[in-house]
Amino acid sequence: MHDIDLTDINVTQSPYYYVQPNDYIYIKPLKQKSWGTGKTGIESISTIVTLLTFGATFFLLFNK
Numbered sequence: 593m594h595d596i597d598l599t600d601i602n603v604t605q606s607p608y609y610y611v612q613p614n615d616y617i618y619i620k621p622l623k624q625k626s627w628g629t630g631k632t633g634i635e636s637i638s639t640i641v642t643l644l645t646f647g648a649t650f651f652l653l654f655n656k
Contacts, residue, residue, distance in 0.1 A: 594608045596608055596609065
């Protein structure tokens with residue numbers, strides 16, 4: 593297994609630059625920041641909005 597930095601201009605000089613038959617290409621996934629409320633940003637925002645809506649509804653219904 594070899595690591596190649598594709599942001600380096602000299603990578604084209606490397607013998608591993610060109611893909612050959614039966615080569616495996618593995619790309620490490622980027623680390624995702626999470627608030628622990630969802631797997632994606634949209635899920636996190638949706639969860640937060642739902643909790644705020646529930647809180648406001650509960651407050652308005654039982655405030656009297």
